[in-house]
Amino acid sequence: MQTHIVIIGGGYGGLRAIEHLAARSDIRITLLDRNPYHYLQTEAYGYIAGRFDIHDIAIDLDNWCRGFGQNITFTQCEVSRIDMDGRRVETSAGGIEYDQLIIATGARTNFFAFIKGLRENSYGVKNMMRAFNFRREFERLIFEKVNSVREADDDLQIAIGGAGLSGVEIAAEMADVIQKHYKTLGSNAETIKITLIDAAETILPGMSDYIVRHTTKRLESLGIRIMTGAFIDRVENGEIHLKDGAVVPYRFMIFTGGIIANTPASERSYTTNKMGQIVPDPYLRLTPAMNVYALGDCVELRDSRGTLLPPTAQTAEKSAEYVAKSIIGRLDGKPVKPFHAKIDGVFVALGGRYAVGELFGAIRVRGKTAYLLKKLITKGYYLGLKLRINTGFKKRTDTL
Numbered sequence: 001m002q003t004h005i006v007i008i009g010g011g012y013g014g015l016r017a018i019e020h021l022a023a024r025s026d027i028r029i030t031l032l033d034r035n036p037y038h039y040l041q042t043e044a045y046g047y048i049a050g051r052f053d054i055h056d057i058a059i060d061l062d063n064w065c066r067g068f069g070q071n072i073t074f075t076q077c078e079v080s081r082i083d084m085d086g087r088r089v090e091t092s093a094g095g096i097e098y099d100q101l102i103i104a105t106g107a108r109t110n111f112f113a114f115i116k117g118l119r120e121n122s123y124g125v126k127n128m129m130r131a132f133n134f135r136r137e138f139e140r141l142i143f144e145k146v147n148s149v150r151e152a153d154d155d156l157q158i159a160i161g162g163a164g165l166s167g168v169e170i171a172a173e174m175a176d177v178i179q180k181h182y183k184t185l186g187s188n189a190e191t192i193k194i195t196l197i198d199a200a201e202t203i204l205p206g207m208s209d210y211i212v213r214h215t216t217k218r219l220e221s222l223g224i225r226i227m228t229g230a231f232i233d234r235v236e237n238g239e240i241h242l243k244d245g246a247v248v249p250y251r252f253m254i255f256t257g258g259i260i261a262n263t264p265a266s267e268r269s270y271t272t273n274k275m276g277q278i279v280p281d282p283y284l285r286l287t288p289a290m291n292v293y294a295l296g297d298c299v300e301l302r303d304s305r306g307t308l309l310p311p312t313a314q315t316a317e318k319s320a321e322y323v324a325k326s327i328i329g330r331l332d333g334k335p336v337k338p339f340h341a342k343i344d345g346v347f348v349a350l351g352g353r354y355a356v357g358e359l360f361g362a363i364r365v366r367g368k369t370a371y372l373l374k375k376l377i378t379k380g381y382y383l384g385l386k387l388r389i390n391t392g393f394k395k396r397t398d399t400l
């Protein structure tokens with residue numbers, strides 16, 4: 001008899017879990033996602049700035065699942081509730097029973113309710129619809145500038161709230177696009193100004209001094225104004241009001257300053273932290289049910305020293321590999337060790353062919369070399385998905 005594993009979420013974690021479980025003929029997997037595609041969030045910065053197109057950041061989940069064979073199927077649906085006692089998930093496509101459940105539902109932008117006007121006045125990038133709207137607006141602003149008569153004091157301000165990985169990458173890519181096209185777009189483009197605002201004392205909080213130093217230098221060379229230790233109090237009428245009384249004018253605001261986990265409701269309560277992330281047992285299971293696992297951004301992950309791991313695609317994939325191996329280990333009656341992961345490295349894309357990166361805490365690179373290394377990693381990921389898609393697409397068309 002096959003074990004039926006249901007995975008909620010076709011993001012970085014959900015897909016990696018499937019890759020590691022798919023070879024087992026005693027396992028059948030149903031992947032559920034509200035969207036028909038896997039959204040490559042890590043490439044969102046390039047999409048927004050017009051460097052990549054929609055086909056570079058979306059992968060069809062049905063074709064991808066077909067690429068594995070009959071044991072893996074995809075259903076597009078919204079999961080509303082988990083019935084842990086009944087071993088069933090309630091979805092917009094009806095109830096689905098499981099033997100083992102993996103929650104890989106990721107996170108969304110947290111437009112903090114205590115910052116008045118933030119949600120109404122800013123864009124996020126955690127889902128493709130928001131990224132699409134953001135891209136259109138950025139393009140519209142550039143068009144407006146190029147198409148207008150220049151006035152002496154007509155700076156067009158773009159503000160980014162949150163100087164973590166996504167805020168920094170988006171700021172750099174937009175600034176690079178504008179700077180690169182001064183000649184073709186004319187001097188009007190120079191009046192587009194970007195400000196990066198963060199409440200922390202430094203940009204990229206938690207990252208090494210090397211990464212922070214060189215990222216700061218690069219952002220400044222792109223003409224980006226950096227405001228750290230700056231708490232946003234409220235957003236209204238084209239103005240960002242900071243707690244210390246300062247006012248930052250804006251025409252267009254992006255918020256990347258916080259996330260909140262997506263977690264489906266359940267009749268059994270489980271522990272969550274301030275970010276809404278599931279606090280799991282040492283084996284990444286939900287404490288009320290030993291056959292329900294959680295991985296990726298929706299769960300609080302720690303390394304062997306108990307230090308919190310940042311919510312990244314890398315940690316989502318590591319937790320997914322661990323959960324897949326644990327499930328297989330338990331099916332084979334083998335002992336399973338607790339989850340401990342460490343970060344192999346980080347690369348920050350900083351506009352055009354420039355990046356800053358660190359690998360294994362020892363190798364430090366910046367400039368074009370770091371850009372090429374980052375590109376190699378993302379290309380490798382994309383090519384893996386594409387190969388699977390090609391197989392799935394062929395199978396689908398062969399059966400028509």
Ligand SMILES: Cc1cc2nc3c(=O)[nH]c(=O)nc-3n(C[C@H](O)[C@H](O)[C@H](O)COP(=O)(O)OP(=O)(O)OC[C@H]3O[C@@H](n4cnc5c(N)ncnc54)[C@H](O)[C@@H]3O)c2cc1C
Nearest residue numbers: 009011012013034041079105106166296297311312313314
């Ligand atoms: C601009 C940007 C740049 C980034 N750069 C990097 C980087 O350079 N390196 C890095 O490691 N990380 C980076 N990240 C972070 C990375 O993208 C996330 O950490 C990663 O996507 C988390 O993977 P996940 O599988 O946990 O969740 P996700 O990839 O968010 O996937 C979750 C999936 O669950 C689905 N879902 C959620 N709720 C439901 C429901 N109720 N029913 C059905 N489906 C549901 C969603 O539709 C989604 O497909 C970046 C993020 C952004 C926004």
